Amino acid sequence: MARRKDHSREELKELILSAAWDIIASGGVSKLTAREIGKKIGYVPGTIYNIFPSMEVLQLHVNARTLKLLAEKLGKVTEKGRGTPLEARLIGLARAYLAFAQTYRPFWMALFANDLTDLKQTQSWYGQAIEEVFLPLETILREECPDNPSVREDSHILWSSVHGITYLWATGKMPPAKESHVKKTSSAGKKAEWERMVTRLVGVFCAA
């Protein structure tokens, strides 16, 4: 045993992160353990510590992948919407965010699980990944409202708001709408609630 494989440091890093991705995809972030990764890639858990200093840092790298994927999806939607009215573009972007949160739920949840606030500040590349998630909205606002001097801050406000609505809604931390025009049980009805909220938010925001 103790057979030294032909994996460069970079290949091993890729192997580990890829395995981590699969684990989260099939079992959620709570199943992401050093031993489970080791089992998947045919290494012993300790090997991971040759590449990553801790599981927390590894998690941060997975999160960076999630953010990158999200940024890509948002970027595509943004491009495709070019030429359509502002409000439609914003709602389309928000919809893309919701779709991502639902499709990649375990990864999306992992972005907010655990408190990696301190850690993030030591890993500067992470800030760039965040930046790129916010960028598509900023781009739209720049294109559609070229004379707005506070585009950047506005984009942060609107994006954070959409996130807040989506997060509380998707994690069940939002009180149910009392209105009866939604069947509370049906998931289509539930999604309609989100849709109305975001549409209204964007509408209000565009009016200003």
Add this chain to the structure above:
Amino acid sequence: MARRKDHSREELKELILSAAWDIIASGGVSKLTAREIGKKIGYVPGTIYNIFPSMEVLQLHVNARTLKLLAEKLGKVTEKGRGTPLEARLIGLARAYLAFAQTYRPFWMALFANDLTDLKQTQSWYGQAIEEVFLPLETILREECPDNPSVREDSHILWSSVHGITYLWATGKMPPAKESHVKKTSSAGKKAEWERMVTRLVGVFCAA
């Protein structure tokens, strides 16, 4: 040993939750363990399982306390602001939320750490605790905009938005404002960023 103490089930529950509170206050939610609670209250960890079925449920009860405390603070601010203009009241409420998030940070973070989404739906009392956090804003909107037919949903939208801004901002998930009118390093400057964002959000919202 094995001395049976004079603590009713209710007293014990209170002891446990109170100890849990202290532990989180001084060391963050990651220090909240059955063994640590046991040490604090002079019981063995297993005793906790006579009262709570799991540490997750215990955490949910702590969260309910946090929400209750938050709701109280928001309620007070709401009452005190009665008679002042709408926009000032909304901003005051948002400020109170930020103050809470900062003062009780470990507790506030615990509300969003871990995924208790499934669990929450089995514990119906938790929904009520959430409801009461949203209530103050709904009250304000009802008082100030009595002829708005969608007050409830509007309050959800605005509150979620404020939360989204505060959350991303406080956890370092917001990209820095490029504008130079803030010294990025000073915490006063940082807070000013939050202040501007929320003020603008509320302003935009009120205009509609």
Add this chain to the structure above:
DNA sequence: ACTTTATATTGAACGTTGTTCATTATTTTT
């Protein structure tokens, strides 16, 4: 008052986790 039943608490155990590190196996350099 004594015995029996019920209950509260314990202590030890199990399986799992992140993490460390001396040892071993392999590659690279001399």
Add this chain to the structure above:
DNA sequence: AAAAATAATGAACAACGTTCAATATAAAGT
């Protein structure tokens, strides 16, 4: 071919949530 450097291992550690038979105490029955 020997020596130095590196990669991977396996075993160990402490701490975690959780379970449960054993035990000590209180309450109930006689």
